[in-house]
Amino acid sequence: MNEFQPVRLGILGAGRIVVDTVLPMLAGLSAFELVGIGTSFPESVPLHLKNMLHESYEAVISDKSCDALYIATSNNLHYELAMEALRSGKHVLCEKPIATEVEHCVELYRTALEANVILDEGFMYRHAKYWGNLTDSISGGGLIGELEFIDVNFHHRVFRKNDIRFRKDKGGGCLLDVGCYCFDVVHKIAKNPCTILSSRIWKNEAGVEYYAHVTFEAGKITGRITCGYDRELEQGLLLQGSHGTVHVDYPFINQQRGVCLSLTSNSGIKRIRLEPDNAYLTEFKEFYRRIHGSEVIGNHNSEWNIAAICQLTD
Template sequence: MTEVRWGILGAAKFAREQMAPAIHAARRSRLAVLATSDPAKAAPFQAMDGALRVVDSYEAVLADPNVDAVYIPLPNSLHVEWTRRALEAGKHVLCEKPIAMRANEIDGLIALRDQTGLVAAEAYMIVHHPQWQQVRDWIKGGAIGELRRVNATFTYDNSSDPGNIRNAVETGGGSLPDIGVYTLGCTRYVTGQEPEAVLFADIRRESGVEVRAEAMIQFDGFTLTSLTSMRMLRYQSVTFQGTDGVVEVPVPFNPLGYGDAEVRLMRKSGPVEVCRYPGVNQYVRQVEAFGAAVRGEAEYPCPLEFSQGTQALIDMIWAAER
């Protein structure tokens, strides 16, 4: 396979602004088909590539023999269904996070992935960014001694947009499904550890939708404090504090959009070590890593099992609320 030919299910804003441009920019990758019945929504995608074909149904993308892989940016509540249907149609699948609303829903996707031999993964882009690979190397290499505490915050305010799918129960809304995967998943990625217990969970809701979640989670030897909110000032930060040093990630999740990617290592003595990553696009790297997995050139670095582990932790927080 010389290139991966992609189809996108739906003309979502995120697909338009991030993933379609990433597919165009990625090596050995091409956006071939977009499914939308709205010509106005299709126009920005066609402006990127005049050869892009537009069809009016998701089924048409899945039936297209000239599509190798499908990207799914649909509302959260539809992710499992359309991931399953795409795999059954013989397509590789990259689905937006969260790929499921409960951890046990991923069991069937793992089984179907293994049965078909296709690549199926959640679009968890941060693991493809070198800043997170550097943080993991520092923590696992003992640069800050014994890790004792992680503090992870990711907030924004969409209160002025009540029609947003993140503000609706029926579409799988809430801050934990939307951005909790980052505050929780980044800790699991860096440490390689799984949580032991949720010590505390404070969940705030509006019209049944979780709009703010703060939790303290016990891991082996350290605690994680996670704060996510859709009703606070736009802000993100992650800090790893150990017995001998601290690692700061000032722009952990949205570099290029929120700020410049850099990580800082502070120790008891010596200067602060800073690594900067100007211009790195984690979405392009994600598409290229997926393509390499499809072609059998490399293992995909974020398998469904990892995504299931993060969702299991979200499930633990829901349970602690009750």
């Protein structure tokens, strides 16, 4: 494969993100050629793509015309499908969490290295434009001094009681859903694993958590995470340093709203408004670039994220 050829992509899963965001995006992205879709809900696939349907997930993975896979199934299937794909020599972009056990995360990255294929975890927010501005404000002591405290939250409403996110057997619960984003951004910034200091977890009658309030330490940094299905969309990231603060109003989902960074320091208050950008598009372009590059394993916090969540759910 040379860099001028599109990557032939198979997709596993046909949920809302795939149907509403990824499939329309791929239609205008020449870097990828869609060659197959595997899903347990074939009725969700748009009519003009029905010819891409395979009879099973395994049929897509074993398709010799497929170079890479995007996995967006329920959380409980991520490890199994990603492992099968890697062992088949396929590059993998898997939605978060890449697995629900620390040992499985380690096994996946080890297998990718042994097979010399790309394995990426799908945290699309990492590819949003605001990260450059945020990094400039905190790196090397930056404009806010030494980072001391991180406060991050991510909430949205889940209305249907039979929603897959309320099914324990499918890897449901707010911690593996929105909480995973919160821990990932903490680990990305703190560059140290979280140790849980205190927690309050609310669960429904099925034993699935729908709200979590957590305090933690990561190296010299302390902080707080709240996440859940208890309110309409709400998200935020506050970084408190020795000389100031940075606040990001929509750190995770911002394709419609854009992002506002508010920087408070000894120099006063500065606000940076960034227009909406498609982080999914940038994520797939980066996946393509890495497939044609030499870096098999990129920066990831998978083991740290799951280890922190396991401290709360075990």
